[in-house]
Amino acid sequence: MDSSSRFVARHVASLPKSGIRDFFAIVSKMKDAVSLGIGEPDFVTPYHIREAAIASLEKGRTSYTDNRGTQQFREEVSRYVAKNYGPEYDPETEILATIGVSEALDILLRAVLNPGDKVLYHEPCYVSYAPSVALCHAEAIPVRTVSADQFALDPAALRAAWQPGCKLLVINFPTNPTGGTADRAKLEAIAKFAIEKDLLVASDEIYSELTFEGDHVSIASLPGMRERTIFLHGFSKAFAMTGFRIGYACGPAAVIDGMLKVHQYGIMCAPIMSQEAAVEALRNGRDSMLHMRYKYRERRDFIVRRFNELGLPCHLPRGAFYAFPDITSTGMDSMTFAQQLLEQQKVAMVPGTAFGAAGAGFCRASFSTSYEKIHEAGERIARFLDTIRKG
Amino acid sequence: MNSVLKLILDGEALDTAQIGKILGLGAEAVDRELAALRQQGVLLGMRPVLNPAFESEHRVRAVIEIKIRTEGVGGFDGIAERISSFEQVESCYLMSGGYDLLVVVTADNLYKVAGFVHERLARIDGVQGTSTHFFLRAYKKDGFIVNSEAAHRDQPSVSP
Numbered sequence: 001m002d003s004s005s006r007f008v009a010r011h012v013a014s015l016p017k018s019g020i021r022d023f024f025a026i027v028s029k030m031k032d033a034v035s036l037g038i039g040e041p042d043f044v045t046p047y048h049i050r051e052a053a054i055a056s057l058e059k060g061r062t063s064y065t066d067n068r069g070t071q072q073f074r075e076e077v078s079r080y081v082a083k084n085y086g087p088e089y090d091p092e093t094e095i096l097a098t099i100g101v102s103e104a105l106d107i108l109l110r111a112v113l114n115p116g117d118k119v120l121y122h123e124p125c126y127v128s129y130a131p132s133v134a135l136c137h138a139e140a141i142p143v144r145t146v147s148a149d150q151f152a153l154d155p156a157a158l159r160a161a162w163q164p165g166c167k168l169l170v171i172n173f174p175t176n177p178t179g180g181t182a183d184r185a186k187l188e189a190i191a192k193f194a195i196e197k198d199l200l201v202a203s204d205e206i207y208s209e210l211t212f213e214g215d216h217v218s219i220a221s222l223p224g225m226r227e228r229t230i231f232l233h234g235f236s237k238a239f240a241m242t243g244f245r246i247g248y249a250c251g252p253a254a255v256i257d258g259m260l261k262v263h264q265y266g267i268m269c270a271p272i273m274s275q276e277a278a279v280e281a282l283r284n285g286r287d288s289m290l291h292m293r294y295k296y297r298e299r300r301d302f303i304v305r306r307f308n309e310l311g312l313p314c315h316l317p318r319g320a321f322y323a324f325p326d327i328t329s330t331g332m333d334s335m336t337f338a339q340q341l342l343e344q345q346k347v348a349m350v351p352g353t354a355f356g357a358a359g360a361g362f363c364r365a366s367f368s369t370s371y372e373k374i375h376e377a378g379e380r381i382a383r384f385l386d387t388i389r390k391g
Numbered sequence: 392m393n394s395v396l397k398l399i400l401d402g403e404a405l406d407t408a409q410i411g412k413i414l415g416l417g418a419e420a421v422d423r424e425l426a427a428l429r430q431q432g433v434l435l436g437m438r439p440v441l442n443p444a445f446e447s448e449h450r451v452r453a454v455i456e457i458k459i460r461t462e463g464v465g466g467f468d469g470i471a472e473r474i475s476s477f478e479q480v481e482s483c484y485l486m487s488g489g490y491d492l493l494v495v496v497t498a499d500n501l502y503k504v505a506g507f508v509h510e511r512l513a514r515i516d517g518v519q520g521t522s523t524h525f526f527l528r529a530y531k532k533d534g535f536i537v538n539s540e541a542a543h544r545d546q547p548s549v550s551p
Contacts, residue, residue, distance in 0.1 A: 018551070020549055020550065020551050023549045024547050024548060024549040024550070027548040027549050028547070028548050028549075033548065035548045035549060037548065037549035037550070038546070038547070038548065038549065038550055039550040039551050040546070040550060126551065127551040128551070176551075302413050305415060306412075348548065348549055350549060354551075370403055371398070371401070371403050371405060371409070371413050372403050372404065372405060372409070374413075375405070375409050375412060375413060378412070
């Protein structure tokens with residue numbers, strides 16, 4: 001390690017390295033690898049949305065915007081959220097445009113956490129939750145979700161994990177990497193618990209449009225929750241706009257104000273052309289979104305059936321675009337399985353432990369890819385399993 | 392829509408065994424579905440989509456607008472069917488607007504297309520006039536962008 005490491009803050013130095021980075025380094029050098037490791041849509045942003053960004057540039061709209069985002073963006077978000085999720089937010093004081101949900105969550109944590117505060121979150125989960133909490137000198141407390149429950153958050157497990165000092169609950173349904181969702185009854189129990197313990201709730205609903213079974217319910221829409229929920233959403237998944245880096249937070253004014261302070265000093269504002277593309281997505285993107293969701297669903301059905309045929313039990317994810325098969329029958333741990341599969345058959349899946357200790361025994365396979373690739377990956381995984389089962 | 396047909400129209404290069412596995416049918420069942428679609432006249436055939444830049448090393452392609460007179464020559468259908476029977480003709484459509492038939496032809500070289508126009512087409516009773524346009528360069532063909540720079544070349548192969 002070079003000597004400049006002495007300058008790195010202790011709480012940063014002690015963050016674990018993302019398990020995904022190592023895989024990326026290997027896979028990117030492999031020529032004929034089949035990657036099921038990509039956590040983003042395999043669609044290009046729909047043309048009309050790209051066109052809106054181009055038009056914005058052509059008109060010379062290249063300036064900063066209001067720290068909160070353009071008036072038009074916030075008004076459009078307000079309409080979209082009210083229509084699709086229920087709660088109404090005031091564009092003047094309760095909506096903030098951010099650089100994706102990643103920034104929204106980061107500035108929320110920084111705006112509300114004091115050192116030593118505790119944050120409940122369910123695991124396996126997106127890779128940034130626990131590290132972002134640690135960066136705020138706060139403590140992340142995982143609540144395990146399990147395959148038998150289709151990785152929905154069990155309110156009883158949440159209650160069991162609670163400790164004095166818990167201030168915030170982070171939830172993400174549908175969930176990356178498990179595809180877990182939460183139905184109204186579960187959310188009502190979670191909401192009741194949040195009210196009882198006076199928790200603020202951060203609800204990352206980035207995959208909400210990609211719900212395949214049942215209706216998505218936002219916890220923010222439940223009685224008594226709007227005033228204690230920060231609704232986080234963005235455009236990356238539903239509208240295939242990952243590279244635009246655009247998202248938003250909606251919530252009660254005082255918390256949004258706190259986030260705005262962090263945002264204005266750290267970021268200034270989200271890029272104007274991304275905000276304008278996002279407005280087009282909100283106004284006219286529904287058909288494209290439905291088309292992509294339909295495609296994901298078809299591929300989901302195939303990949304899940306394939307894993308089960310191969311003897312890697314896999315629940316049917318009800319949302320997002322990840323299958324999360326159980327690989328324990330191979331006798332390997334997640335990391336070994338993923339490494340060996342990559343070395344022997346050049347198929348990349350992400351070890352479940354990259355998403356927290358609760359992901360042990362699982363691997364994540366994205367079905368946001370072509371049938372051809374999923375089929376080929378299936379054949380290679382079959383060969384891999386043959387060798388290890390014979391061996 | 393028939394699930395086999397839908398998968399083929401998606402444009403992915405899948406063989407019947409792959410299609411069978413994806414749809415949970417088995418290759419024989421897919422073959423049976425395809426045979427039925429052919430028999431019903433729904434599926435006329437399946438061809439690979441070639442990059443025209445590769446193809447044009449050996450072939451030229453032209454689109455010909457044809458004005459026709461229908462009296463005494465069997466109407467539009469009679470002439471269109473006759474023109475369609477030439478092997479040089481790739482496709483033939485009856486059109487609205489300033490001309491009647493739009494015909495796409497391919498040949499080994501420009502002179503052969505010219506020969507086809509004046510020796511064959513122009514001699515058909517009912518053909519009043521033709522206007523021939525040669526394809527110069529293809530940018531998109533059958534839904535495929537021809538020279539797309541890899542859209543995802545900077546996309547990480549593994550990401551969170």
